[in-house]
Amino acid sequence: MNTLSITAERLGVALDQIKPTDGALWEMFANCFLASEFSQLRPVGGVHDAGRDAYLYEPDGEPGVYIQHSIQETFETKIRATVAVLRKNGFDPKQLIYCSSRDIIKKSEDLKRELRKMGVALDIRDRNYFITFRNQSSGRVAASEDLAKKLVDPLLAGSAVTASIPHALTEGEEKSAIAYFQISIPDRASDKSIAKLCYETLVRYALRQATPENPIPLQKIIEAIKLLVPSENANHLEDKVKGTITRLKSKDIVKHQKHPAGVDGYTLSNDERIILQKHLQRLMSEVSHLVAEIVDIVNRVAEANEIDYPYNAELVAKDVLMLCDFFLLDMGRSAAKAFESKEFFNPATTTLSDYATHLTKSGVTLCSLEALGLASFLDIVPQTAEAVLKKPSEAAEQYLSRVADSYYLLFALRQSPEVLKAVGKVVGTSKILLDASALVPCMAEILLPDDERRITGLFKSAINSGVKLYVSQEAIDELNAVIRKARAIYSADISRGFHFGNSGLVDAYNADPTRWSAGFLNFLNQFAGENSPDEDLKLFLKYHLSIEFVSFVNERAAIDKSLVEDIAAQLKPTRRAKEMDDAATDRLVRNDVTCLLLIEQLRRTQDALDSYGFSWCWLTSDRAAYALDRSHRSPKACVCMSPDFLLRYLSIQPLGASSDAKAARHLPIAVDVAAVGLIPAEIKAAVEAALADADKLPKYMRLRKIRDFSNQARSPHE
Numbered sequence: 001m002n003t004l005s006i007t008a009e010r011l012g013v014a015l016d017q018i019k020p021t022d023g024a025l026w027e028m029f030a031n032c033f034l035a036s037e038f039s040q041l042r043p044v045g046g047v048h049d050a051g052r053d054a055y056l057y058e059p060d061g062e063p064g065v066y067i068q069h070s071i072q073e074t075f076e077t078k079i080r081a082t083v084a085v086l087r088k089n090g091f092d093p094k095q096l097i098y099c100s101s102r103d104i105i106k107k108s109e110d111l112k113r114e115l116r117k118m119g120v121a122l123d124i125r126d127r128n129y130f131i132t133f134r135n136q137s138s139g140r141v142a143a144s145e146d147l148a149k150k151l152v153d154p155l156l157a158g159s160a161v162t163a164s165i166p167h168a169l170t171e172g173e174e175k176s177a178i179a180y181f182q183i184s185i186p187d188r189a190s191d192k193s194i195a196k197l198c199y200e201t202l203v204r205y206a207l208r209q210a211t212p213e214n215p216i217p218l219q220k221i222i223e224a225i226k227l228l229v230p231s232e233n234a235n236h237l238e239d240k241v242k243g244t245i246t247r248l249k250s251k252d253i254v255k256h257q258k259h260p261a262g263v264d265g266y267t268l269s270n271d272e273r274i275i276l277q278k279h280l281q282r283l284m285s286e287v288s289h290l291v292a293e294i295v296d297i298v299n300r301v302a303e304a305n306e307i308d309y310p311y312n313a314e315l316v317a318k319d320v321l322m323l324c325d326f327f328l329l330d331m332g333r334s335a336a337k338a339f340e341s342k343e344f345f346n347p348a349t350t351t352l353s354d355y356a357t358h359l360t361k362s363g364v365t366l367c368s369l370e371a372l373g374l375a376s377f378l379d380i381v382p383q384t385a386e387a388v389l390k391k392p393s394e395a396a397e398q399y400l401s402r403v404a405d406s407y408y409l410l411f412a413l414r415q416s417p418e419v420l421k422a423v424g425k426v427v428g429t430s431k432i433l434l435d436a437s438a439l440v441p442c443m444a445e446i447l448l449p450d451d452e453r454r455i456t457g458l459f460k461s462a463i464n465s466g467v468k469l470y471v472s473q474e475a476i477d478e479l480n481a482v483i484r485k486a487r488a489i490y491s492a493d494i495s496r497g498f499h500f501g502n503s504g505l506v507d508a509y510n511a512d513p514t515r516w517s518a519g520f521l522n523f524l525n526q527f528a529g530e531n532s533p534d535e536d537l538k539l540f541l542k543y544h545l546s547i548e549f550v551s552f553v554n555e556r557a558a559i560d561k562s563l564v565e566d567i568a569a570q571l572k573p574t575r576r577a578k579e580m581d582d583a584a585t586d587r588l589v590r591n592d593v594t595c596l597l598l599i600e601q602l603r604r605t606q607d608a609l610d611s612y613g614f615s616w617c618w619l620t621s622d623r624a625a626y627a628l629d630r631s632h633r634s635p636k637a638c639v640c641m642s643p644d645f646l647l648r649y650l651s652i653q654p655l656g657a658s659s660d661a662k663a664a665r666h667l668p669i670a671v672d673v674a675a676v677g678l679i680p681a682e683i684k685a686a687v688e689a690a691l692a693d694a695d696k697l698p699k700y701m702r703l704r705k706i707r708d709f710s711n712q713a714r715s716p717h718e
Contacts, residue, residue: 005135006144007278009285010152014144015101015127016288017151018071025150027053030069030099032143033130041067051085064094075104076111083120095121103127103292156277165287166318168326168364174410177228180205181406183279198409199244202228204276207254207268215257215265218242229413286399291317293395294388301384306698309376315367316380322366323385325403326359327352332407335648336414352382391452401651408648431468431602433595434547435620436478438643439471442545443479443527444508447515458643459545461650469547471538472598474591476549480533481584483524490520555601559594567593571628592625596632599639617641 018026024045031043031054040057044050054067066086072078079098086093096115105124112122134144165182167175184201206224210216216224222241229237245266248254253272257265268276294317302311356378360369369377388396438455445453459469486505509520516523528536541547572589595618602616618625618639629640 004141006141006148007281008131008134009278009281010148011131011134011144012127012285012288013155013281014148014151015130016284017155018101020071023069023071025147026071026099026101027069029143029147030125031067032146033140034067034097034099034125036137036139050089050091051082052091062092064092065097066091066093066095067097067099069099071101073102075100075102075108079111079115079122083115083118093120095123097123097125099125099130101127101130105129152281156280165283166322166325168322168329168359168362174228176208177202177205178406178410179280179283180208181409182402183276183283185402185405185409194409196244196247198413199225199240200248202413203241203244203248203254204268204272207266208276210265210267212255212257212267215255215263215267217265218245221245221266228410231414286395287321290396290399291321293393294320294384297387298380298384301387302380305379305383307376307380308698311372311376311380312368315371316384318367319369319377319381320384320388322364323352323356323359323381324389324400326362326364327355327385327389328400328404329407330355331644332404332648333411335408335645336411352386353378356382356385404648405651408651430462430466430617431470431615432462432617432619432641432646433599434469434471434475435595435618435622435625436475436482437621437625438619439475439479439541439545439547440482440504444504446526446544447508447512447523455643456545458647458650459547462646463546465650467646469545470550471541471547472550472552472595473534474595476534476537477587478591479537480528481587483528483533486524487521552598552602555598556594558601559597564590564593564597567596567628567632570631571624574624574627588624592622592628596625596628596639619643619646 027043027045031041034054035041038056041054042057043054044052045054051068052066053069055063056065056067057063066082068079068082070078075098079096082098083093083096104126105128108122108124112124115122130144133140135141165179167178169175169178180201181198184197184204202225203221205228206221207216218241222238225241226232226234226237232240245254249256252269255267255269257263257267291314295313298311298313298316298320302313357374360366360374360377366377368381372380389400392400441455442453442459445456463469482503482505486503489503489506505524506520509516509523513520527540528534538549541549568586568589571593572585599616599618619641620626621643626640629638
């Protein structure tokens with residue numbers, strides 16, 4: 001390890017590992033760190049230090065600068081007590097330098113003003129200070145590296161390295177493996193073959209604890225990987241592992257150890273071990289920074305929801321990150337299992353509150369649950385997780401995207417060795433018919449800056465990967481209905497001051513009307529005017545999203561009209577909804593049935609090599625469409641594909657030279673986050689009406705009642 005400097009990640013991880021019982025270790029580090037700045041520093045320490053861990057020697061009089069080192073969480077209490085003890089013991093502190101391994105300086109302003117009035121200047125040296133000035137002198141580098149050797153190196157050498165990374169998996173081996181997948185996916189625009197990436201990751205994982213003195217035999221490597229890829233044929237697995245080891249040996253990543261006599265095994269090269277340690281340190285540091293970022297979001301959510309009970313924001317933030325991980329784990333597992341069921345990933349029907357409830361019963365260790373209790377935990381953790389997932393910072397997006405990709409790759413390998421190959425067949429040459437439910441979010445995103453248009457980015461990435469996107473008259477009709485409804489809601493608001501029903505376009509505009517200064521009607525007119533709305537929509541979809549309109553005349557002529565009537569008659573009773581007349585319900589049902597049968601007809605023209613070889617799918621977010629798909633199953637496989645299934649594929653695919661890398665970087669973490677995070681508008685409205693007389697309740701209590709009501713009202717529809 002280079003001792004001329006130390007990385008911020010390495011020292012940051014070391015500081016994160018300091019426990020309440022490490023007071024003596026912290027005091028030694030802090031004194032060594034400060035010694036290069038203060039030559040007159042005199043350590044005191046010990047049990048009878050009279051409130052001083054150190055002071056600055058004054059040759060001409062009593063010292064006025066005292067130093068306190070502490071890892072106590074309630075730093076305000078510790079500082080006040082230190083000043084009081086110093087004065088009680090006859091000292092007259094003019095300045096107190098307080099050193100903490102925690103990030104506390106942002107919370108210290110009030111205390112600084114308080115002590116200033118008492119004649120004491122408070123100088124906070126916290127986590128950020130030590131990381132910022134770590135390389136300012138050789139003494140500081142040496143102190144920092146010594147701390148890292150004591151706290152970080154044993155962590156990296158053992159299996160406990162993943163303990164500080166929030167993974168909702170409960171099996172130790174899987175938790176270790178997923179961390180190695182995370183550090184093997186530097187970004188989602190890798191040009192490496194997915195299969196090679198996966199097996200190289202598995203070999204590195206299997207050799208993570210091997211050393212030149214204790215190399216791991218080939219058979220042990222195969223056995224370790226077999227645990228994570230149980231469906232792979234034993235002979236195929238052995239061939240893939242051997243081939244991967246040979247490839248990594250040629251790159252000096254893996255070494256074959258045959259000395260001393262009788263030894264025959266493999267280990268990672270010294271350079272590779274150092275690289276992996278740096279990656280793991282960076283990953284742990286990334287988690288630490290992300291938790292600190294989420295702390296601020298926790299506090300904003302608590303304030304917005306009028307939470308009036310105590311909570312530890314840092315512990316809540318750790319659980320928020322664990323909930324995000326748990327959600328992405330489930331999404332990855334669902335996408336991987338889709339191939340076995342040939343049902344390409346239904347839209348989510350589970351809310352983040354449901355996921356949080358399941359998480360509390362999963363056996364995963366949670367930091368804030370015991371102190372908060374279940375009800376309070378569900379008040380704050382799911383809402384904060386929703387805020388993180390729906391609009392992540394760049395750092396959160398990069399981290400969580402790698403988490404999502406890692407889970408998908410791990411579960412895809414566990415599901416079947418051919419899954420990753422099948423994904424390419426399903427999506428790589430796909431022709432996708434888009435439902436209106438998948439297009440309305442793109443229309444709403446027009447109000448956002450380019451780099452926040454996540455669903456638009458999804459479609460652009462699909463096109464860049466060779467996917468062809470199409471729209472039929474059914475989607476055009478439904479989009480026109482969406483626009484008419486939005487105009488009606490807007491008119492009702494203007495004329496009466498209220499409206500019935502809901503509209504995603506209205507909600508998107510009302511979130512920030514200044515983003516479209518010409519007004520709401522002008523916003524709608526960019527999609528379709530009132531004279532030729534069909535042609536307007538076709539032009540918008542073609543030039544804004546590169547989506548082609550196709551009439552499918554021949555395929556429509558081949559559809560059995562009596563079959564349309566029979567399926568529609570069965571489906572219509574299940575599609576009845578409030579605020580929708582019979583004509584509208586009939587139109588939606590017939591559109592769904594027609595799209596399903598159109599896809600079946602289009603597939604009949606494909607020369608499929610196997611059950612995954614067809615190219616036509618219907619991309620929709622409408623749960624009713626999936627119910628129809630299940631009841632009238634296509635002879636080959638399901639017709640419907642969810643946006644999240646498409647996303648999971650696109651996020652791990654290598655990009656071609658002509659691909660839009662910017663669009664790839666701005667793929668959403670999960671398309672259905674908005675759906676799983678929010679309570680249906682009609683249920684929320686009904687409960688808000690019921691709570692009209694309870695306006696004195698804090699907001700979180702109203703939301704709690706809405707959540708409970710939602711759990712009862714949703715169950716018959718799932």
